[in-house]
Structure formats: C-alpha cells, structure tokens
Amino acid sequence: MSLIIFDGVHFAMGAAALLDQCSFTVEKGERIALVGRNGVGKSTLMRLIQGDYEPDAGVIKYAQGMRIGHLQQSLPEGDQRTVLEVVLDGVPVVGSAIYEYQRIVLQSNPDIQRMEQLQKIIEDGDGWHYQTRAETVISRLGLDQNKVFGELSGGWRRRVLLAQALVDEPDLLILDEPTNHLDIKMVEWLEELLLDFNGTLLFVSHDRSFIDHVATKIMDLDRGKIVAFSAPYEKYLTEKEHALEVETAQRAQEDKVLAREEAWIRQGIKARRTRNEGRVRALKSMRTELAGRRTLQGSAKFDINQDEVSGKLVAELTDVAFSYGDSPIIREFSDVVMRGDKIALIGPNGIGKSTLLKILLGELEPQSGVLRQGTKLNVAYFDQARMALDPEKTLIDSVAEGREFITIGGKSRHVISYLEDFLFQPERCRMKVRQLSGGETNRLLLARLFSQPANLLVLDEPTNDLDMDTLELLIDRISDFSGTVLLVSHDRYFIDQLATKTWAFEGNGAIRIYPGGYEDWTNQGGKWPEEGQVNNTKKEKPVDKKVNQSPSKTKKLSYKDQREFDQMPEKIEQLESEVMTLEEQVSDASFYSQPPEVTGPVLERLLEVQEQLNKTYDRWVELEGLQE
Structure with missing residues (x-):
C-alpha cells in the first residue's frame, strides 16, 4: 500500500x-x-x-x-516545561487542554466553567487516550515525565522530542x-x-x-x-x-x-527542404536538453597539512587519576601514546573523554599520577562546540585571518582556491560564518584545521553533518596521515576504519585499552557502563585528590605587579579601540581593491594588535587571580 x-x-x-x-x-x-x-x-x-x-x-x-510524526534536526532551546508537557505538544490542541485542565484542578478555587470547556476539548480529541499514550511512550524511552526539559542534556532532549513525535501514533x-x-x-x-x-x-x-x-x-x-x-x-x-x-x-x-547532427546541419542548411525540417527540430531539442543537463557536483579534495615529525614518544601516562567531587572520572590510568597511533576514545556523553584529552594536551593537571609529553608536538584541535569560529567573520578570514595566501604543504595557495577544495564556491567565500548550514560549518572547521601544520590531530566529533563523500575522503586522509590521532566520535564506521587502539570508558573512572576499533571492542566483550556509573563532568568543580601534598603558600601581588594590574584597564581599552578602527577599515568594500602594499601593513597591524589584546587579557586574568 x-x-x-x-x-x-x-x-x-x-x-x-x-x-x-x-x-x-x-x-x-x-x-x-x-x-x-x-x-x-x-x-x-x-x-x-x-x-x-x-x-x-x-x-x-x-x-x-x-498521520505524520517528525523529529527535527536542530534541538530547541531548553525551557521550564516538564517532559510530559513537551511530549503532549505532539498533539498540541488536546495536549495544551490537558495541561490547563490539570493546573486548574490544583487551584484552591477552580474555574468549573473553564474545566467543562477543556473537558469537552479533551474528550472530543480523545485526549485521555493521548495522555495515557504519552505516559507509556515516556516510560518506554526511560524518561522522567516530571523532569524539566531545559535541564536535560542534548541526547536526553532528543529522546524527549522522539517521544513527542511518537505520541500521535504516526x-x-x-x-x-x-x-x-x-x-x-x-x-x-x-x-x-x-x-x-x-x-x-x-x-x-x-x-x-x-x-x-x-x-x-x-x-x-x-x-x-x-x-x-x-x-x-x-x-x-x-x-x-x-x-x-x-x-x-x-x-x-x-x-x-549531437555532434553528427551539428555537422550535417552545417553541410545541408542551404537546402532547407521539407524532409530536413524534422531533423532541424530534433537538433534544437537536443541542444535544449544539453543546456539543461546537470553535471555531477565536484568532490572535496583536501589534504592534511603535515608538520615536521614529532618525537617517537607522544605521551606517557602513569597511574593518572582525576575526579569531579566524589566521582572518579579517570582512575589510575596508564598507557603510552606513540607516534602514528590512532586512538579512539569511546563512552557515553559526560563520562570524561574530553577531560582525558585536556590532560593529554597539558590543559589540565592530573590530580595524581604522572603525564610525560613527547617532543616537537604541534597540535591541531577540531573543536566539537565550534567555538573556534567567529559567526561574524567571513569564510576567508576564518581560515586565513585577513591574508590572501596561505601555505599548505610548503606551497603558497590563494585562500579562495583552498576553500574550493572544501566545496565552497568563490562567490560564497565572503559570506558570514553564521549563514552556513551545519555540514558547511563542519567543512569550514576542517579547512581551518588542515591549514595548520600539525603532527598531532585531536578530533572531537568531526563527522557531524558531513555528507558521505566528504566523510570517506576524511577517512582516507587521516589514514594516510603519518602523525598521531586522538579521536572522539559516535560514528562506529568512522572509528572502525581508523582506530588502531581504543580507550573505552567503562564507568567509575575505569578506562580499558583494546586493540582495534569499536567492533573489536564489542567482540572482546566490551560493555557500556550502567546509568549510575556515568558522571556529569560539566556541573561539578574538581577536587584535588593528591595525597601528602603540602599546602601551597598564598601568592600576593608585588608592587610591580599591582602597578601593572592598575594600568591594564586603560591599556585594554586602547587596544580594543585600535582593533575596532582597523576592523572598520578592513571591512570597507573598497579596501581590497587597493594594492597589496597598502592593504598588507594594515592587515599585519590588525593581527599584531589582536595578539597583543589577547595576551593582555590573559595577563589581566592571571593578575586578578593572584589579587583575589
């Protein structure tokens, strides 16, 4: 049917x-x-x-x-509705009537007339059936109907929206x-x-x-x-x-x-006999069809900008441990990362994969144990949260920071030509980042990432929204990459194609090491942790669990530091003002029509001042912390 x-x-x-x-x-x-x-x-x-x-x-x-049910791609903003209320929005008329009816019932002096009106709406729309259906679907999906929607993680919100799509029995x-x-x-x-x-x-x-x-x-x-x-x-x-x-x-x-008919027409056009008119009409039809023919869209064709070879040892972890509150995230984990390893980190959301990455990169100190980093490391980090992209910047500036040419593999390339490798048409390269779709944003992040020379790639969910062709090319390029790769992904095929080793987070701080990828992990008996063993690593502050550690002395600002700190607000204000003036100059439509000897010094000064401003902000935060 x-x-x-x-x-x-x-x-x-x-x-x-x-x-x-x-x-x-x-x-x-x-x-x-x-x-x-x-x-x-x-x-x-x-x-x-x-x-x-x-x-x-x-x-x-x-x-x-x-009846059609729909689960949308983007997640809505969290709000204060309960899970049951969001699910009943799948049948909006009776759903809102049910919720209003229940609120009136709880009032000390309920509006009986309004209750009767609502009851008629509910009964006419078979609303009590839908309430039972909603509660059944919520229970089946492992949800709590009284939880506040806005307090749920992205994965649990998606589960609620799926229940909303199912409640009408589509x-x-x-x-x-x-x-x-x-x-x-x-x-x-x-x-x-x-x-x-x-x-x-x-x-x-x-x-x-x-x-x-x-x-x-x-x-x-x-x-x-x-x-x-x-x-x-x-x-x-x-x-x-x-x-x-x-x-x-x-x-x-x-x-x-078509070529044969074109040649025939050129030879026989002088004798426009009646018997030739049919062929002329057929030729015109073929020309029209050819003009409307749509060719295959080109494929992405990027390469990874490999840096000089790192040391043979990339990182060595010995009994590394880290906790948030009383919950262990990493418990006495030891392993050696060697040059050329491609390691997948797998486990439920919130279990600590990003925490381990930060420790490996030196952004977070282990609370006990030892991390030894290798030499000559140059890291390129794919940022899952997409914070690396300024939504108001153009695609060109997001990759080249105002330059017209970038160096890829030791060769100079025009930034627009480079972006074409990532399927961005030249006319779209000056559009704003905020105008991109999810897949285009991910391609732009890859373009930015692979423009940086690197021998250690850290990829946190790089496959979201990528089409299959680009995904396959990404797999090929990472496979050919001679450096080291640390990979967090929920795409099992992607992991299986790349991982030489897997770190599986199995709950309560336990991380086990398995050769191969996701399928190898499951074949070797790997199991997901129970719900109670998954920690929310985002909401609690870390507690230092180092033992036998002498209390550190409280640091205070010296006279010189205090003077520097007092002068910083004025310095930051001056730098911000100069950045704003330079950005206005660069954003002018006629700026790039000027010769390079005019635009070059302005762009260089803009980068210089932006760097000064960032360093000044970092120093201000450092001194403010000492003062407190």
Missing part, C-alpha cells in the same frame, strides 16, 4: 531545481534512508512531505487519514539526522526502538552504521532526481556506481549524435 506518491513534482529555491520532475512512492512498512550531498534538498523534500511547502508543479498524494515517522547529539549507546538504543516501530520510516542520516542497521531501502537525491536503491549502504554504492557508468555512456552517445 502506498502511503505517499510523488508524481512529477518540481520545486526550486534559486536557479537550480531541488526537485526536477520527481516521481516515487513511499510504501507502508518501509524504512527508507534518504541520502545525498549536503545542500541537494533532503530537508526540503521532507518539508514538502509534511506540507510545509507546496510544489511548484506536480502532485503529492497521501493515503487517507495518514503512520510515517520522519527523522532528520536522528543520531546527532547521541552517544553510541543511545544510537544503538534508537536502532532497537526503530526496528520495533510498526509504522513507516523516512530518515536522513550520515551515520553509515545506523543506515545499515535500520534501512530497508535507500533513496538517493542527486541533481534534482530521486532514485531508489537497495540497502545496505555498500550495495547502494555498487548500484549507484553502475548507474553513473550507464549515465556516462548514455551521455557520450548523446554527445556523439
């Missing part, structure tokens, strides 16, 4: 059509993975199905009475990047839930393992067309490659016929 039929649907937002005369069906019981490059229109297609957009042409037909459940913000344990739980779901699934995901476990069919959106392929993903790749080979051969034949 067909739930949805697309018949010749056309939809455009800009010059190129996102959907170009698309025809396909969604059948009852299918679990469909929708795949395609970032920006091809996958989210738009799902919004068309939900009725948020109307097609420019063609028809979308729905099965009678069909015939079709649409999921846009459902594994975002989820750790591997939660992803596996979601897979089991969706495999038990009785309805039809349509989802977008860049998690190859998730697709392989859930999808029964793969629909590929490419250049405005939808084509169905078999699952799993490896089979889809084989079938897609064959389809592209057939397309290439067909287009070559079309080009050959």
Whole structure:
C-alpha cells in the first residue's frame, strides 16, 4: 500500500531545481534512508512531505487519514516545561487542554466553567487516550515525565522530542539526522526502538552504521532526481556506481549524435527542404536538453597539512587519576601514546573523554599520577562546540585571518582556491560564518584545521553533518596521515576504519585499552557502563585528590605587579579601540581593491594588535587571580 506518491513534482529555491520532475512512492512498512550531498534538498523534500511547502508543479498524494510524526534536526532551546508537557505538544490542541485542565484542578478555587470547556476539548480529541499514550511512550524511552526539559542534556532532549513525535501514533515517522547529539549507546538504543516501530520510516542520516542497521531501502537525491536503491549502504554504492557508468555512456552517445547532427546541419542548411525540417527540430531539442543537463557536483579534495615529525614518544601516562567531587572520572590510568597511533576514545556523553584529552594536551593537571609529553608536538584541535569560529567573520578570514595566501604543504595557495577544495564556491567565500548550514560549518572547521601544520590531530566529533563523500575522503586522509590521532566520535564506521587502539570508558573512572576499533571492542566483550556509573563532568568543580601534598603558600601581588594590574584597564581599552578602527577599515568594500602594499601593513597591524589584546587579557586574568 502506498502511503505517499510523488508524481512529477518540481520545486526550486534559486536557479537550480531541488526537485526536477520527481516521481516515487513511499510504501507502508518501509524504512527508507534518504541520502545525498549536503545542500541537494533532503530537508526540503521532507518539508514538502509534511506540507510545509507546496510544489511548484506536480502532485503529492497521501493515503487517507495518514498521520505524520517528525523529529527535527536542530534541538530547541531548553525551557521550564516538564517532559510530559513537551511530549503532549505532539498533539498540541488536546495536549495544551490537558495541561490547563490539570493546573486548574490544583487551584484552591477552580474555574468549573473553564474545566467543562477543556473537558469537552479533551474528550472530543480523545485526549485521555493521548495522555495515557504519552505516559507509556515516556516510560518506554526511560524518561522522567516530571523532569524539566531545559535541564536535560542534548541526547536526553532528543529522546524527549522522539517521544513527542511518537505520541500521535504516526503512520510515517520522519527523522532528520536522528543520531546527532547521541552517544553510541543511545544510537544503538534508537536502532532497537526503530526496528520495533510498526509504522513507516523516512530518515536522513550520515551515520553509515545506523543506515545499515535500520534501512530497508535507500533513496538517493542527486541533481534534482530521486532514485531508489537497495540497502545496505555498500550495495547502494555498487548500484549507484553502475548507474553513473550507464549515465556516462548514455551521455557520450548523446554527445556523439549531437555532434553528427551539428555537422550535417552545417553541410545541408542551404537546402532547407521539407524532409530536413524534422531533423532541424530534433537538433534544437537536443541542444535544449544539453543546456539543461546537470553535471555531477565536484568532490572535496583536501589534504592534511603535515608538520615536521614529532618525537617517537607522544605521551606517557602513569597511574593518572582525576575526579569531579566524589566521582572518579579517570582512575589510575596508564598507557603510552606513540607516534602514528590512532586512538579512539569511546563512552557515553559526560563520562570524561574530553577531560582525558585536556590532560593529554597539558590543559589540565592530573590530580595524581604522572603525564610525560613527547617532543616537537604541534597540535591541531577540531573543536566539537565550534567555538573556534567567529559567526561574524567571513569564510576567508576564518581560515586565513585577513591574508590572501596561505601555505599548505610548503606551497603558497590563494585562500579562495583552498576553500574550493572544501566545496565552497568563490562567490560564497565572503559570506558570514553564521549563514552556513551545519555540514558547511563542519567543512569550514576542517579547512581551518588542515591549514595548520600539525603532527598531532585531536578530533572531537568531526563527522557531524558531513555528507558521505566528504566523510570517506576524511577517512582516507587521516589514514594516510603519518602523525598521531586522538579521536572522539559516535560514528562506529568512522572509528572502525581508523582506530588502531581504543580507550573505552567503562564507568567509575575505569578506562580499558583494546586493540582495534569499536567492533573489536564489542567482540572482546566490551560493555557500556550502567546509568549510575556515568558522571556529569560539566556541573561539578574538581577536587584535588593528591595525597601528602603540602599546602601551597598564598601568592600576593608585588608592587610591580599591582602597578601593572592598575594600568591594564586603560591599556585594554586602547587596544580594543585600535582593533575596532582597523576592523572598520578592513571591512570597507573598497579596501581590497587597493594594492597589496597598502592593504598588507594594515592587515599585519590588525593581527599584531589582536595578539597583543589577547595576551593582555590573559595577563589581566592571571593578575586578578593572584589579587583575589
């Protein structure tokens, strides 16, 4: 039975059509993975199905009475509603009526008339059934219906939103990047839930393992067309490659016929006989078709900017321990990191992976034990929280900091040419970071990261929102990287392709070492910690557990330091004022039209003053701490 039929649907937002005369069906019981490059229109297609957009042409037909549930890609801001209230928003009319009814009941002098009105709304909409359904779904998903939504982590909020999508018992459940913000344990739980779901699934995901476990069919959106392929993903790749080979051969034949007809017309155009007019019309039709032909989008083609070789020893940890409050995060962990190791850190969110990375990089002192760092280390850090990017900067400035050329692999390259390797068109390179999509932001972070010479890569969730082609290229480049890699990821396929060793966080501070990646960990009996063994490392302040440590003497500002501290507000104000003046000068539309001998000194001075300002701020914080 067909739930949805697309018949010749056309939809455009800009010059190129996102959907170009698309025809396909969604059948009852299918679990469909929708795949395609970032920006091809996958989210738009799902919004068309939900009725948020109307097609420019063609028809979308729905099965009678069909209900659609939707899990959005982005998480909403946290608020003070309870989990039950958020879930009941999945049936908004009766949901809000139920909550208002319950609030009135608790009042000392309830409004009986309003209660009667609400009760009618609830009964007409089968609201008491939905309340029972909401409580059942909440219980099944392991949620507490009285918890405040805004106090939950990203992964738990996503679980609440999934309950919201399920409460109306949808015939079709649409999921846009459902594994975002989820750790591997939660992803596996979601897979089991969706495999038990009785309805039809349509989802977008860049998690190859998730697709392989859930999808029964793969629909590929490419250049405005939808084509169905078999699952799993490896089979889809084989079938897609064959389809592209057939397309290439067909287009070559079309080009050959077109060239022959063009030659014939040039020879026979003087004799415009009636019998030739049909061929002339056919030639015009072929020319029109050729003009509308859409070529394959180019692939990313970046390389990692490798620095000089580090020492053979990268880091040695001996009985390293760290705690937050009374909860051990790392307990007597010992291992040696050698040059060329590619180590994956796995474990639930909040268990301490980022804490261990900070200790390894010297940003955090272990509370006991010893860390010995190697020599000649040059670190490039992929920042999961994306704090490395200023949303008001252009793409060019985010990578090159005002320069036109950057050095990659010992060679000078124009920054726009470099950004093209990451699929940014030249005309988009001067747009603001805040205008980018999630996948584009991640590509820009990779462009920034790989422009820095490095022999130690620290990658914290680098795969979020990346399309499959870019992900595969990233895997290839990291595999070829001769330096050392520390990797935090919830993408099991990504880990299995890269990791030579895994540090598994197994709860209560225990970290076990396994050779290989995620699959090797599971095959060797690795298990996730129980819920009570996962610590929230973000909310508590660390307690120093070093033993036999003599109390440190309280430091005070010397006369010289105090004088420096007193003068700093004025100095910071002067530097900020100069930075603002220089930035206004650089942002002027006519600035880059001036010769390099004019723009160069201004850009150099801007970088110099910004660096001075950062150092002054750091020194001010240091002195303020001593004063306190």
